[in-house]
Amino acid sequence: GQQVMQIPQYQHVQEGEDFTTYCNSSTTLSNIQWYKQRPGGHPVFLIQLVKSGEVKKQKRLTFQFGEAKKNSSLHITATQTTDVGTYFCAGAQKLVFGQGTRLTINP
Amino acid sequence: NAGVTQTPKFQVLKTGQSMTLQCAQDMNHNSMYWYRQDPGMGLRLIYYSASEGTTDKGEVPNGYNVSRLNKREFSLRLESAAPSQTSVYFCASSWLAGEQFFGPGTRLTVL
Numbered sequence: 092g093q094q095v096m097q098i099p100q101y102q103h104v105q106e107g108e109d110f111t112t113y114c115n116s117s118t119t120l121s122n123i124q125w126y127k128q129r130p131g132g133h134p135v136f137l138i139q140l141v142k143s144g145e146v147k148k149q150k151r152l153t154f155q156f157g158e159a160k161k162n163s164s165l166h167i168t169a170t171q172t173t174d175v176g177t178y179f180c181a182g183a184q185k186l187v188f189g190q191g192t193r194l195t196i197n198p
Numbered sequence: 199n200a201g202v203t204q205t206p207k208f209q210v211l212k213t214g215q216s217m218t219l220q221c222a223q224d225m226n227h228n229s230m231y232w233y234r235q236d237p238g239m240g241l242r243l244i245y246y247s248a249s250e251g252t253t254d255k256g257e258v259p260n261g262y263n264v265s266r267l268n269k270r271e272f273s274l275r276l277e278s279a280a281p282s283q284t285s286v287y288f289c290a291s292s293w294l295a296g297e298q299f300f301g302p303g304t305r306l307t308v309l
Contacts, residue, residue, distance in 0.1 A: 097240075124297070133288060133300040134241065179240055186231075186298065187257070188240035 093118045095182050097189030105197050110167040112192035114180035121183055123156055123163045128191070129176045137165075137178075172196050200224055202301035204289050210307045211279045219274040219304050221289030227299070229292045230272035232256075232264060234285040235303075241288060247272055279308045 094117045104110055114123065122141045126134040138147055140156035140163060147154045153166045167174055177191040205220045223230065228249045233241040243256030245264040253264050261283060263275045272291075276283060284307050290298040 095240075100238075122295070126298075133303050134290075134298075135300070136297040139297065181241075186241075186243065188233075188242070190238070190240045 093183060093187050095180060095187045095189040097180055097192055099192055100190060101193050101195075103195045103197065104170055106172060107169050110170050110174070110194055112165050112178050112180075112194075114163045114165075114182075114189050116161045116182050116187075118183075119160050121160075123160075124181045124186065125154060125163075125165055126179045126181065126188075127176050128179065132176075134179060167194075170194070170196055172198050202289055202291055202299050204287075204301035204304050206304060207302065208305050210309065211276075212309050213280060215279050216275070216277050217279065218276075219287055219289075219306075220271070221273065221301060222271045223289075223291040223299070224270065225291060225299065226269070227291035227293055228269070229294060230266065231290040231292075231298065232262075232272070232274045233288045233290065234258065234283075235288060236285050244274065244287075279306075281308045284308045 096115045098113050124139045125137040128134045138154050143160050144158045145156040151168045155164045175196050177193045179188050179191045181188045202223045231246040232244040235241050242258050244262050247253045247266040250269045265273045287304045289301040292298045
């Protein structure tokens, strides 16, 4: 079945540094979604990418969908303490979630 | 507009006991989902319902049953709980395959 792998599993940065998480699928995806989960909270939708090569920005967050629609990335510029949490990608119609990247930040 | 609500928030069961987790949404979404989340892992789909009256197995359905009672409600039942079912359970809803809205979760411990 479809598998979605996410790396790294953990990332610790100094406040102000950039952060990137990568998502790779074993199969071509019709779309990919990104979610953020704060510690003790529930996943919250960030964005959905549908088109090959698509790039979308939300303030300091940049999302990319690969040309082959098998990989995606989330890049955060100049992290802030409010960015702490676990970031998940999820692919296809019956969402298959990656394991997530847990981001911690040293203020 | 409460979004997605789940009850209970916490539950402790003994091995072999049964229970039903309740989920309701007030956004008129057609699709609803049940996930489990274990420490350090992503969310794994247990069952989903694409529309009222239909249910389908997800990645980890063994030991669970579901009921789509109406468009608003989707319940998850554990008939005979096992320690391996200790987890956080999230219900979610969406329009078709779009953005999923998650409930606050149920933290279940099976002793």
